[in-house]
Amino acid sequence: MPSSLANGPGIRCCLWLQGCSLGCPGCFNPETHDFAGGASYNIDDVFGWIREAPGVEGLTVSGGEPLQQVESLMxxxxxxxxxxxxxxxxxxGFPFEAAEQIPSFWKLKPLIDVLIAGPYVEGLAVRSSLISSTNKTLHFFSNRYSQADLATVPVSEVIISASGDVSVTGIDPVSLR
Ligand code: SF4
Known part of the structure; x- marks a missing residue:
């Protein structure tokens, strides 16, 4: 998605990586779980799309589980x-302690400003500031953002393209009928 207001501070380009084996009950992106689903893209092409995204201040990577494609992500x-x-x-979706056990994680950290870590837990569901359940933890690896920057991110967003395509994103996406 070239432009979004509901996936982090400011206007952001968003990338959803396909494949997740963590199986959180109640996950609202089940279509991203199948590792054979989605489509394959060349990393240089994906970078080209990100660079061409108009007027964005950052990139948000979600999934699926980004750390299950850690080498490509890096x-x-x-x-x-x-x-x-x-x-x-x-x-x-990995708890931070588990993410730290991934061998390449130390190389990934300097490439990230903010990591939101932890599985979605239905019983702890909350809908605010990019946090979908209260067990999730925020990690700032640079001084570019603070918790206050995340607090104003909308929980939901609907984008209707000129051709009529509808995209619904955010931590608490509205249901459409
Ligand atoms: S880690 Fe994310 S994509 Fe995977 S099951 Fe949990 S909420 Fe869904």
Whole structure:
């Protein structure tokens, strides 16, 4: 998605990576779980789309589970870091302690400004500030953003394109009939 207001601070380009084996009950992106689903894209092409996104201040990566494609994610974010001024926000369903056990994680951290970590837990559901359940934790790896910057992010967003396509995103996407 080239432009979104509901996936992090400011206007952001958003990328959803396909495939997740974590299986959180109540996940609202079940269509992203199948590792054979989605479509394959060349990393340079994806970076090209991100760079061409108009008027954005950052990139948000969600899923699916981004850390289950960690090597490709790192390759992409190295391009973003070295060739743009875009900020980077990443969602992961792994608790932070588990994410830290991923061998490449230490190389990934400097490429990320904000990490939102932890599985979605239905019994702890809350709808605010990019946090979908209260067990999730926020990690700021740079001083680009603070918790206050995340507090004003809308919980839902509906985008209707000129051709009539409707996209619904956010931490609490509205249901359409
Ligand atoms: S980690 Fe995210 S995509 Fe995977 S099941 Fe949990 S909420 Fe859904």
């Amino acid at each position: 390759e992409l974010l190295e391009l973003v870091r070295s060739k743009t001024d875009l900020s980077v926000l990443v969602f992961t």
